[in-house]
Structure formats: structure tokens, C-alpha cells
Amino acid sequence: MFYLFLAPSGKLYLKVQSFLAEDKLFQRSNPPLLKHRRPGPKYPKYGIPAELWPTVVHRVLEQKEPLRIVAAAYGVSYETIRRILLHTHQQSGQQDV
Secondary structure, eight states: OOOGGOTTTOOOHHHHHHHHHHHHHHHSSSSSOOOOOOOOSOOOOOOOOOGGGGHHIIIISSSOOHHHHHHHHHHEEEHHHHHHHHHHHHHTTOOOO
């Protein structure tokens, strides 16, 4: 059985070599697909410091700026701004946002 795998004249050895050659040709003609990053900053911010929260709340609630515009100004998602508003309302005793 081992004689089938012996290089360079073994039948299975030659078969494996032909499969490897075909695989190399296939890989050259079809480059691997690259997974693309999502658009956005390379090192995104994950939050806004707590000392800036009153300014954020003021901009959204009193100046009626949209969440997405405020979020873009701070380099975060609009969901982050929404969570800040939710947290500040819960702290002040209000239930609904």
C-alpha cells in the first residue's frame, strides 16, 4: 500500500500533485473574497463622557436638534444619544421618552 504514495512515481502521489496544481490554478483565476469593513471611523468612539451629557440633552430636548445630527457632532451613533436621553430621564424620575 505504501508504494502507492511513494514519490515520484506512486499513483496516488501523482494524483495528489495534479489536484494541488489544479487548486493553485483555480485560486489564481478566482481571488478570495475580502470581507469589507462597515463604513465609519477606524477607531469609533463608544460613548460620550458624562460631563457632556447635559449639553447633549439641551441640544436634543430644548433646541430640538435631530438625534442623528447630534450624534454626528460627537462621533457616535444616534442610539448612543437615545440611551443618554433615556438614562437622564430615568434619573430625573420620568418614565417615558
